[in-house]
Amino acid sequence: MMDTRKPVISVRNITCGYDETVVVKDVSFDIMPGEIFVILGGSGCGKSTLLKNMIGLYEPMEGQVLFGDNDLVTAQGDERNQIIRQFGVMYQMGALFGSMSLLQNVMLPLEEFSDLPHEAKTMIAKSKLAMVNLENALYKLPAAISGGMKKRAAIARAMALDPQILFLDEPGAGLDPISSAELDELILNLSRTLGITFVIVSHELESIYKTADRVIMLDKDVKQIVAEGDPKELRDTSENIFVKRFFHRMPSLGKTGQEVKCPVAE
């Protein structure tokens, strides 16, 4: 199936890493409006690094990150702010501001960037928290709530300014199965009702099957995309050794003698 719509994000030949070490090399992919796009791969393969380069926290060594027609890598000043305003980010550990209540956390972007009356801002913040089922914890401090609640609050904060795109870094990590399932439901709900595009970093197979429209898979040694497509299709039909190992939870084969080498998927 060819998609004729314009991608919301195009990552073009991006190479990123730290100092001299390259973590992800020459990777390109497109993200379509409204889809739930998952970047997956084992721990340490550079998922978070790629994400942070995509949202402009780090400057990639090479390549472009196009939001529409604008390149975030080279954008400065107002152009950059305009791009940044299009998306919200949920960090791996929530990154809620510890000295503020949940309500204040969600209010913060509103206070900084909107001219609505104070009452309206409070109402918006409350409604966002209600969307993630936290209406009973509005005045709690982040330290006083559970891990799952923190992640949901972080999603509420990321949605404060009604962004078109949400980046989530390992939303399910460290959560019990129930909280994790609730989070999946929330993501599906938001995607269906608000049409938000999700870019999710994850390695939780269950959630991926449930939520993802399309995945790309990174590998630590190859440093590139080793597979791309629908997760269930990949699981059932792919002959790619990386995909098989990941989706069927096979331990690394290196130690039993069969050396693992595989061509990079195109």
Added chain:
Amino acid sequence: MSHRTLPDNHPGAAATTRSDVDGIHISLKGRLDALGTAFLWDDAVTLVRSGQHASVTADCADIEYMDGAGLALLLKLREEAALAGGKLTITNLREEYQQLINLTWDCELPQWTPKAKERRGFAEAVGKATEEVLLGLREMIAFVGEATVMILQTIRHPSQVRWKDVLLSCINVGVDSLFIIVLIGFLMGLIMSFQSAVSLQRFGGEIYVPNMLGLVMFREMGPLVTAILLAARSGSAFAAEIGTMKINEELDALTTMGLSPMRFLVIPKLLSALAMVPLMTIFFNMASLVGGAIVMLSLGFPLVTFTSRVFAYLHFGDFWGGMFKAVVFSILVAGVGCLRGMQTKDGASAVGLSTTSAVVSGIILIAFADGLFAVAFYYLGW
């Protein structure tokens, strides 16, 4: 043979070798646990090493038991064989131990050699260190510059400042440290007056104690000690707070929300230090005068003698000079505290390092600046 002995209840462990045309045959016997392996390690390794043959066969038929220690011995024998250009063949190993060995056998263990760490020449080491110092200095100057520009901007756009944060920080920097400032000021005034009074008494010069006290405190000690206390109390707190936020990705969150951490976190702290430190210095000075007054009273001088002599010799120039110093010190201390916080690397110990570094750099900066002030004031004739 071995200088180690086995305890009585150990079933024993031994290694014997013979050489033939095929290479060295080493047969391992007994219980290769930590004790047994330690017992025969040196012998086994020396035997293989002195065998002068590349190819080594380890006969493991008589191994009763083997754990991680025995595995390490086999790995070591393999390494020795590899060093001699050959390889180790293991024979007759029981199935369960074969599995144990499979866990690591295919990994190439890096050889540890002391030479692996690159040794730098003296000149190179000095050069590297200088480069690091200069880079650090550059970063500091860039940071101070950015902060100064931002503070000047706040004068034009006061509404962009988060005044609530400034106020909270003022309470932390100012109100909460009032007690310790006043206490130290009082004690320093008391001790200095007392010590100088004891010395001057021999010449009948106690009457000059107030002159000295006022001048020393207002010009020098007041700003200096207040700034050092600020570095210890607030500089470290700034570094810890911002460092923890950095580790929790809160700084990243701010940046992707389009909020500058500089404006959001650093400026309120700098402003509060700027406002509070001169005030704290005044409190310090006054408390030290109270300490001095108590000494003079106890020596039998009336209070009015003390006050009139203090203020007769203390000019407004001295006062403002001290205040100016306090302002500069406060920016240095608060600035370097925030900078160290922002520079925090990953990991829990990183926050501790930044905190320490904030205090140390703060005090060094104060000392430098104070030296510069001494020279400048001298030439300006203040």
